[in-house]
Amino acid sequence: MIVFPTTIEETLAASGTIRAGGTELQERRRLPGMRTDLVDLRDTAGLDELRFDAGGALRIGAKQRIADIGGHPEIQYLYPGFAEAAGELATPQIRAVATMGGNLVQHNRCWYFRAPEAGAQCFKRGGSSCAAREGDHLYAACFDLGPCVSVHPSTLGLALLAYDGLVEVNPGGLRPVAALFGDGSDPSRDNALAPSELVTALVLPEPAAGEHSAYFRATSRARSEWPLVEVLARLVIKDGRIAEAGIALGGVAPVPLRAPAAEAALLGKPPTPEVLATASAKASEGASPLPMTGYKLDLIEGTVLETLERAVARDEVALPAPVSKLPRPATDPQPQPEATP
């Protein structure tokens, strides 16, 4: 069974697995027992918006294609780290089809989850154990947050997390992105969305004056590879000191994580090489690596440092953006940013 609802209301009323771009779902549906009814968003209106809201936040409809966001000049200007994240994940031919919402709610890539043979030994396949934990978990978590040791695959999830972004869920409204994923302790699922809920938009807060951001992934090959570790760092530098810091880590835990100790080590300090290095060394605080994932601690430090250096080296975002073509609410005056130093 497949239905093509034309409205969000119809979508919520239909029962089945939601399909948008299908780039992750279609492969997963080849696994045993995954062929549920489909609710295809192809014809669904109301999920394609790309605009600023009254408060200056950017609202990205869930059906927006990842390539369109990563390649959008205004997003590249205002949210360079976020645009990099969207521009580097997967491959060009997947980014051209895959959607923003789909990236958040995709399922993990653990090779046990994807192996037909592993069914009963994988919580996320309805099993009662995690074969990866006792088996070959070379690419698994180094933050052991629950019975499942897979790493969360959503690059945009960690990107949103670093920006203190929100997701709009229907029904329910806005919630912090961290709430979409939960704390990683539930091994049976990759997100905390109820079956009746639909992600309708992603919301990025208005950039602050003096904001810098960058995204970087550590891989073995140069391109098109799932990250060993990935990091988005967002810094607000005022008067030569770091006033705000958001560092999010991917590839390390069943959910995207913030690195609070590293963030704290940056606050109030100038972005010198020493400060960045000290903070990077704290990014893996709280990690509890598995026997084969100890190397990821080293990679977390290196990748955070790499990302921080890139963020600092990049020009800060000067507001407002020199060219703005994205719709802003006509009734609201444009938010006036403070003059930047």
Place this chain on the structure above:
Amino acid sequence: MKSTRRGFLRGTVVGATALGTGCTDRLRTEVSEAPADAPAPEARVRVQTEVNGTARTLDVDPDQSALQAVRDQLGLTGCKHGCGHGACGACTMQLDGTPVATCLLPATSLQGRRVKTVEGIAVGGSISAVQRAFIAEDGLQCGYCTPGFIVESEAFVTRWRAEHGTTVPDRETVADALSGHLCRCAAYEAIYRAVQGACGGRYDAGPDRGPRYDAKEKVTGDARYTVDVVLPGMLHAKALHSPHAHATITRLDWSKALALPGVRGAVDLMDGRTTVRHAGQELVAIAAVDEETAARAVALVDVAYDVKPAATSIAAARALGAPLVYGKRRGRKSAPNASEGPMVPLSWDGNVRGPMGVFSKKGGKAKRALEDATTAGTAVSGRWTTSVQCHTTLEPHAAVAHWPREDALEIHLSTQAVRHCAEDLAERFKLKRENVAVIADYIGAGFGSKGKLESEAIIAAELARVCGAPVRYVLERREELMIGGHRPESEIELSAAVDEGGGLAVKAAVYSNSGVAVGHAVTPMLRILYPEAHKDLEDYDVVTHGPPGKPFRGPGGPQAYWALEQAVDALAHQRAEDPLALRQRWDPNPARQPLYAWAQDLEVWRDRAAMGADKGRYRRGVGLAFGAWFTFCEPKTRVQLDVGPDGVTVSTSTQDMGNGTRTVLAKTVGEALGIAPHDVDVRVGHSKYVHGPMSAGSRTVSSLVPACVVACDALKEELLDDAKDRMALRGAVATDAGVEHQGGVVPWSTIIASSPPISVVGRRPRDKGGWFLPPLGGLAVEKYVSASIQIMQVEVDTRLGRTRAVEGWGGIAVGKLVSPTLARSQIAGGILQATSYALYEERRLEPMQGYLLSGGLEDYRVMGLGDAPALNIHVHERGYEKVPQRSTGIGELVTLAPAPAIGNAMFHATGWRPHDLPLRPDRVLKGLRG
């Protein structure tokens, strides 16, 4: 229901499954009496779309991919199914002008969109600039990934030229644009040139033929691979694979599967045997009206397993009390042969077979020299390990079989050996050899994995016979990675030292894991390099509960030289000698001598920095290693030439898997007769022609070219005789240019144009002075060892552990190049594929249960365009005088030295000597941190 039993030839089927390991000689088959049609598919979705400019209506299954719909329903088979999860890009089509991965795109998404496939790139019979560029630069080998590259490049070049005119983009820009594509032949050097050339406007006009005979067919999607073959009434087969590595089957009942509507028949590949020895082993195959129904039927087969402990690694199989893969003598004798050659009988101890010590030379002296050196502290010792490397050809193993008559079999097979497979099939099915046709027009590469008759052919043929209809059986990517073939992993304990006389002494014990197969030898490769050195060599097979290994480009060589060439490098460093000069002292191979001057003069080598000179985050180093490979030939090779009203036809029962066989034949004939190679009609890829060689072991050129030249000479004699009579030429003699007579020269092409039908066959003459080893199994060893010198420059990121191959220099001496362009493509591809092996490739099995974890091309990592180092290739074409026409093989030789060159470069850059492949970031970080 009717049960039939068919004859089964023992022993000829080895490799992909344990089909050949049973002592039974029959397979059980059964015909289904279920309704012929599959149940009406659940609600199909009607899709209105536009494909290549034409409005089309498709009725698609909600789960069907756009790729499948376009290929199956519209017959547009140019775009290929490669990996099935968007990693390889072979399926790329343009959707409203944007390239997308159509293997993951639901067909329902095509509604209201414009689709362009590779067939839509050429307009009005005129190919595009991008297609011309790929042809001219030879940006392809087997051609299977090429349609995807063309569709993507077309979009990129259009966009680039709109924004930048004819400015040429740099490599990084091209790599970004094409980062969603993989080429397993690694034609990346030429792909860069092609895309850059098309951007720069160099190919806006020009010929649509280039150096490769069949390039146009490959860039337009016209080339038909086995997976593209569709026969009327064709059924589709799927196999049930064991999920367990070691088990006894206590029940196998397919009655529910056979009762499923749409199912036509089944074949029992266990056929009474009950022991499963590796996960992925094919147990049962079922044919049905479509793939979906066949897959559903396979899931309905009722199998009960008594699961037993498995040994899936060398360590586990050698451990005390390890579960035995072969408990009895009979089982051991049935173990598949992982090699290309015959097997030597050896003793067994548990799971360990060997040692084979025949490749030692003055082993006692070697042993004593190493004892002395160890005492003196001057020996270099280490334990080197390598990973399992999957061939993972982009066209998987595939067969489409049908029986035109009860006593005749015709099979389209993705194989490196049409003739050998036809012979084996004839024997297997008790048919006359001339009643078996094996057809392989285009082959999406082999690399050694498709050299023998294997289960896909047996499954398709058995099911086609029992069902009375053509049957197609194609492995999925996960199956291909599991049972399609791999280079075994090896553990090599090796010591090397300089003996009293200044010579090299080597002692090595090699343990190789070919899964359930045996016979993978590494020590021959240790022997043929520095052949005068004293060597004490032991080769062991360690059988494990894993799928059987197969020959893979230069079998044994990459492992052997990973250890040996690093040990020699370490000796040079220890003695503060130049690693090249030290090697030269020990190297009597005449083929390599002319390469020394080239290597010594290379700036990158001559002016290399002191070891560990880079102290920063990124450290560069340069390493050098040698490669050596046998020269082989199939002495029975024949080449037939036919002259008739349509011109010249050259035929032989060999095949072109991207290695350039068609081009080599066309060029040889064309040059002999003074006609353009593209005007020669080359017919290969069919077993009906005269005896041709298998495409394996780098024997193709050495076998074919001399036979072809003999045929050309014979043809010229016939033409001369005919011309003398017919044209009344006085004093006529044959020359290169044509028939010279008193009135001038009549070109061969003129004589051919008016010639009556003539047919000649040339056979491969013996080498001058005979063979080094007489033909065994149809293969003769010639008296040369081919030679390479490989230099690699790497850059190591000490922060993130990534090793980048920056630039490579390959010096090759294999005699005369028939087609210099294609030879360079093959050299470059081989160096890059070996670099991929060194840095990325690693099959991983579940450590206890033995099933495949790295089941796709995102977990089994192969080199992409952006990882390819720039290459500088130097070829020395002299030598090899005893080989008629002086042309020998390239394919294996070039893959042997890159890994140790990278290992030596790593040591030069960082002071850390790597021992384990691949050089994953975690290993590098660990190595650097000490």
